[in-house]
Each structure stands twice: as structure tokens, then as C-alpha cells.
Amino acid sequence: MTLVTNLGFPRIGAKRELKSALEGYWRGELDARQLQETAAQLRHAHWRLQREAGADVVPCNDFSLYDHVLDTAFLLDAIPDRYRALADRDPLAGYFALARGVQTGGFDLPALEMTKWFDTNYHYLVPELHAGQSFRLRGDKPLAEYVEARQLGLDARPVLLGPVSFLLLSKTTDGSDRLQLLDRLLPVYAELLQRLHAAGATWVQIDEPCLVLDQDADDHAAYRRAYAALAAAQGPKLMLATYFGALGDNLALAMELPVDGLHVDLVRAAPQIDAVLDALPAGRTLSIGVVDGRNIWRADLDAALDLVRRVAARIGAQRLQLAPSCSLLHVPVDTRLETELPANMVAWLAFARQKIDELRVLADAANGAFYTASTLELARERRESRRTSPKVHRPQVARRLDALDEVQVARRSPYAERRRVQHERMRLPAFPTTTIGSFPQTREVRQARARHRGGKLSDADYDAFLAAETERCVRMQEEIGLDVLVHGEFERNDMVEYFGERLDGFAFTHNGWVQSYGSRCVKPPVIYGDVQRPAPMTVRWSQYAQSLTERPMKGMLTGPVTMLQWSFVRDDQPRATTCRQIALALRDEVLDLEQAGIRTIQIDEPALREGLPLRRADWPAYLEWAVDCFRISASGVADDTQIHTHMCYSQFNDIIDAVAAMDADVISIETSRSRMELLDAFVRFRYPNEIGPGVYDIHSPRLPSVEEMTALLRKAVAVLDAGQIWVNPDCGLKTRGWPETRAALQAMVEAARRLRAAS
Numbered sequence: 001m002t003l004v005t006n007l008g009f010p011r012i013g014a015k016r017e018l019k020s021a022l023e024g025y026w027r028g029e030l031d032a033r034q035l036q037e038t039a040a041q042l043r044h045a046h047w048r049l050q051r052e053a054g055a056d057v058v059p060c061n062d063f064s065l066y067d068h069v070l071d072t073a074f075l076l077d078a079i080p081d082r083y084r085a086l087a088d089r090d091p092l093a094g095y096f097a098l099a100r101g102v103q104t105g106g107f108d109l110p111a112l113e114m115t116k117w118f119d120t121n122y123h124y125l126v127p128e129l130h131a132g133q134s135f136r137l138r139g140d141k142p143l144a145e146y147v148e149a150r151q152l153g154l155d156a157r158p159v160l161l162g163p164v165s166f167l168l169l170s171k172t173t174d175g176s177d178r179l180q181l182l183d184r185l186l187p188v189y190a191e192l193l194q195r196l197h198a199a200g201a202t203w204v205q206i207d208e209p210c211l212v213l214d215q216d217a218d219d220h221a222a223y224r225r226a227y228a229a230l231a232a233a234q235g236p237k238l239m240l241a242t243y244f245g246a247l248g249d250n251l252a253l254a255m256e257l258p259v260d261g262l263h264v265d266l267v268r269a270a271p272q273i274d275a276v277l278d279a280l281p282a283g284r285t286l287s288i289g290v291v292d293g294r295n296i297w298r299a300d301l302d303a304a305l306d307l308v309r310r311v312a313a314r315i316g317a318q319r320l321q322l323a324p325s326c327s328l329l330h331v332p333v334d335t336r337l338e339t340e341l342p343a344n345m346v347a348w349l350a351f352a353r354q355k356i357d358e359l360r361v362l363a364d365a366a367n368g369a370f371y372t373a374s375t376l377e378l379a380r381e382r383r384e385s386r387r388t389s390p391k392v393h394r395p396q397v398a399r400r401l402d403a404l405d406e407v408q409v410a411r412r413s414p415y416a417e418r419r420r421v422q423h424e425r426m427r428l429p430a431f432p433t434t435t436i437g438s439f440p441q442t443r444e445v446r447q448a449r450a451r452h453r454g455g456k457l458s459d460a461d462y463d464a465f466l467a468a469e470t471e472r473c474v475r476m477q478e479e480i481g482l483d484v485l486v487h488g489e490f491e492r493n494d495m496v497e498y499f500g501e502r503l504d505g506f507a508f509t510h511n512g513w514v515q516s517y518g519s520r521c522v523k524p525p526v527i528y529g530d531v532q533r534p535a536p537m538t539v540r541w542s543q544y545a546q547s548l549t550e551r552p553m554k555g556m557l558t559g560p561v562t563m564l565q566w567s568f569v570r571d572d573q574p575r576a577t578t579c580r581q582i583a584l585a586l587r588d589e590v591l592d593l594e595q596a597g598i599r600t601i602q603i604d605e606p607a608l609r610e611g612l613p614l615r616r617a618d619w620p621a622y623l624e625w626a627v628d629c630f631r632i633s634a635s636g637v638a639d640d641t642q643i644h645t646h647m648c649y650s651q652f653n654d655i656i657d658a659v660a661a662m663d664a665d666v667i668s669i670e671t672s673r674s675r676m677e678l679l680d681a682f683v684r685f686r687y688p689n690e691i692g693p694g695v696y697d698i699h700s701p702r703l704p705s706v707e708e709m710t711a712l713l714r715k716a717v718a719v720l721d722a723g724q725i726w727v728n729p730d731c732g733l734k735t736r737g738w739p740e741t742r743a744a745l746q747a748m749v750e751a752a753r754r755l756r757a758a759s
């Protein structure tokens, strides 16, 4: 019989119970025992839920109090020395110190660096290693969770991050080769496997997601050495899990490794099935990921069933397991909590619980169970209702997209000419100063928004409140002496949600939370239908703000790629098509702003880089449509209207051509923490347009001094043409407080004045 398995379950809880417990613990309101109790309750509830939904095999050790990569580092004792005293004294405190830093009890330690987990919006903590590092087992988390499940009568399958991916996801602080540490690491993995085996585990899921990346000969050699050693350990059977893409040129290697099972992602990489079947060694168990662990749509069960039957016919039902494409960490828990979505929509969605239901139906149908006919029929009806819904398919949007060829996606004149007319019109001083958009979102601002939403504050009163906040913000910017002002974004909850709420084709869930890192969750909008803009979205507040001042007021928009990247995107058309629809809606907004007298318009694309595919070979195609979408949004305006863009959290070296092709008149970037290192790419490229390299690290409450900012600007002046440089913070100021913001911006304006005086 074909088994239903799962590779991982969301940990945070359907109602973010883990978040509450963690934050309560960090505030000192809960003790460690209470935190661990909540964690155990969540594990138990999630195991029960998965069993109820029909999983034959549930995962364990997929749970984490913060992050599974950090858990792995901690388990292997890969702890930098500076945290060791604390971790030895109080393991939980040490663990959270690695995760989020500590500044109490005589300790002053920053957190480990955090980075994105492959191309998801989940962030992991980057283990810090060094040459000669030693490893040993510290604690027994995988074992304890296995035993815990066993006590509930479940033979769970422990999940481990594999040794090669663990090393490849880590960094060394001394520049040494991470893979050199493999031989020191393997005995620890072997010991762990043996202990799991002794405790009764028959299978272990060992994740090597790096097998879907570009891997070189050294990487390949590492996998070979690693799995030879693990096979020799004689532990449980190993299910080698790969996900987020095709094995591609790593396929032959994956087949060669001495493991008992292989999991492949057939959602992201459906076509690889033939090559996988052709190469699969006799006797190896194959786990196929046939429902999407990265998105929230119900699967096409008929198509999935065909695939399941085809694979079963080739290798036999006994050797086949059904699973989600990857861990369900990346989707919310249960659609049954969504009671307020537009009609029908909830029937189109599958969160973690529903995805396991789907796998159960597929397995039962493949095994010939009678009941499944009606379930499959219901699934068909749901798909049909989505396919034919007038809320999903809007002919006018399709027509507009078909006519895209006629849309001018380049600005009217080349940059040099635009620069001339913009300077003539705007007459800004050298080193013009500006900010990135948002000003402090104080408790009063958030409370007013919440009360308005809850019907406790009338539209008129809320508007009056926003008008007053905006005016105060404009006056303050004038006093500080900034050159190009912003309205402050007080009316916005979030840079995607605000726009999504004003566009057709977007929906918002109530409990659709997904872990971003630690206790931090996001609730991505759902782009379910053709996107169009029923009415202007930002003109009113921008125009109001402009009416308050003689200085130029920047209009603020979130770019099309960022909206796409931070949402759950429909799966019934290419992402590029959805992105173009958003871009066209934004193009209209840009033109409306221009018409309303807003002649400086910023289109933020902080997520452009995040959208890069995992394999290099796929980059050019992505960058082409992503840049195209930005240009669709931006290019309708007159030459003397100035288009800005903003990209934070980005490295630019390998995408600088694409960034230049966006052809924004001004780009602001985050450079203060890297002390202007991130400018290098622009310098080497001889980037011709204007640049605002951030001089104020807005992620820290620390106040930068005038001297510091002047020094950073001098670094920029040394490598760029002074006439290209703008002066601004790294990013928006929404997380900062007013007093520090005012002081920092005053110092920033003073730094610009010093530079003007010196040049």
C-alpha cells in the first residue's frame, strides 16, 4: 500500500500559540517550563491533526522553538565560543541568545546572522563555523521528540537537516572551506542515527535541499563521503529529501547515494519524474511530492492521481510514498478557520491540514478505495468553480495584457536628457536629502487604525487623525530642512496589504499566518484573480501632503515584483503574467499621481532580488520579466517627472545590469551597515543614474553622528560622481521612535550641508 507521509508541519500554531508563548517567555511572564509545555501541546495537537487527516507517517523533530537550522547547530554543538558560557549555564537562554542576541546578566551578544531559507520567506540563522571546529551531540532533541511521539502511540519519522546542506548553509568566520569540516561532523551524525535506531526509529528523513542548487565537484564529493559514512553507521533507513526544485544535474549523484528512499518535488519540478524513474535504483523507496507545500491552492487531484498511478505502475505501490512537495512550514494550518473570505474562495484553498487530506484521498484512490470517487468529484467541482469564476477571470484585464506590446515600456528620452529637465524643474541643491517613505508608526497610529477597522472610530475621525499626522510629519521635515518630502505612510498597515486591499484580485485571510523567523509571522495576501485597480489608491494622501508644502512631495508605491513576492500567488497562470497585471495597475496609479501634481514618484522594489530563481541558468528569464514589470509601472510619465526606486536588503554585484535596466532616475539602497561596500557594484558598472546610498541604519535605535554620516558620504563621493549622490536613510522609519528619528535626520541634513560646503 502506498503510504501518506509528511515532511514537516507548521510549528507556530493555527492561532500563533507558539508566538504568544515565546514572547511571553522573553518578557519574563512565562517560565521555561510553561514555554516547553505549550511547545509540547502544539506538537501533540499537530501530530493528532495529521493523523486525523490521514497521514500514515508523521514527522518529528520538525518542531522548533525558533529555527531548525539553529536547532541543528545547537545539537551538533556548533556554537561560537562567545555564547558558550551562557549556553552551558542555561541551554535555553544560550539558544535564544544565538537566535536573538542578549543584553542582560553581564552578557552583551548580538544574534547570529539571519538569511533567507532558499527562495522562501522563511529566515534561518546562519551557523558560524571555523577551521578545526569540533562537534559533539549536545542535548537530545530529535531523540526526545521521537520518544515523545512514541509515548502517544506514534512511530514518527525524525527529520534531520543533512550534513552537507548543514555545512553549505553555514558560514566560516575565518574564510576556511566549510566542507573541510565534514569528516569531523559525520561521526556525530552517525552516533545520532544509532541512538535513534536504538530508540526504535525505523526511518529518518534526512533533508538535503542543497541538492536542487548548482553544486560543484567538491560538493558532489562531500555528498558521496557523507552518505557512505551514514550508511556504514547502520542506523534507521534514510529517506533523502530534496525539495524546492529539480535535481537536474545532481540527479545521477542523488541516485548513487546509499540511502533507502528518495523524496523528489514534483510540484516545482514535475517533468523530472521520467528521469527519476529511469534512474531509480531497484528497491529504493520513492516519495513523491504531489501537493504544493509552498502555496495554498487545492491540488488538481485528477492530474495528481494520474501521476501517482503511473509511478505506482512502474515501481509498485509498496515502494511509493505520497508527500507534500516540501515541508508544510510555508503554509498556514487550517482553512476551516477562514470564515470571512469572499464566497467560494475557501473551497479553492488548501492549508496544511487540507493538503494532508488531499494526499490521503490520492493514496486511497490509488489503492482502489471506493469512497474516493465522490471526493474526487467534489474536488473537480471546486476547481471548476475557480476556473470559471468571474472574480478570477476578467476579460478586460486579459485584453489589456494582450495589448501590452503597444505600451511604451521605455521612458521617452534617455536618462541624460531626463536628468537635465528634472534638474531644471526641481532645482534641488547638490546632495539632495530625502527619506524612504514611512515615518514612525507609533502606538497611537496603530491603535487608530485598529479602532477604525473595528468600527470604533468613524471614517471622518480616522481621516482627520491621518491628516493631522501627515501634516505634523510634513512640517517636521520642513523644519529639519529635507529637500524632497514624503507624506509618512500613516494610512498604511503594510506595504503590500495596503495596495492589495485596493486592488481587485487580492484577498486577505484571517489566520493565514506563516512563520517568517522566530516568533515573527506574516499573513501574505492571496492573489487569486486578475488584478485591476478600481480607483486611485494613493493619490488622495499624496495630493493632500503636497498641498501642505512648496517642496516636492514624493508619491510612494510598492512595486509589482515586491507585491508578487510577498503574496501567495495564483498557480493557474505564470507568475510573470500576474506580475504584469499588477504592473499595469501601478502604471495607472503613477499616471494619476503625475496628473495630480506629484512629480516625484518612488516605486519600491525591495524584493526584486529575493525573487531570483535557485538555479543561475534561470536568472536571466526572471530578471527580464521582473525588470519589464518595473518599467511598465514607471515609464508612462513625462521626462521631467522623476522616478525613484528603493531596494533594501540587497546585494547588487550579480544583478547590477538588471538594476540599471530598471532605469529609475534615482535609486536608494541600504549601505550604512556595509559601510558603503554595497556601492561597489554600481561603481564598477559605472551606473549612470542617481543613487542614494543609505547613511543611517534604521534597524538600530542607535543615533548616527554627523561625522559618521559625513564620512560615509565622503566614501561615496570618492567613487561616484558627486552630482549623482542623494542623501537618505537605509530604509523607511516606521519602526523607529520620533525623537531619535528627528535627531538622526537633523544630523543627516547637517552631513549633506557639510558636503555641499566642501564641494
Ligand code: GLN
Pocket (backbone or CB within 6 Å): 436, 437, 438, 489, 495, 556, 604, 606, 646, 648, 731, 732, 733, 734
Ligand atoms: N516606502 C517603504 C517604507 O518606507 C519602503 C519599505 C521597504 O523598503 N521595506 O516603509
Ligand code: ZN
Pocket (backbone or CB within 6 Å): 436, 606, 646, 647, 648, 649, 730, 731, 732
Ligand atoms: Zn527598504
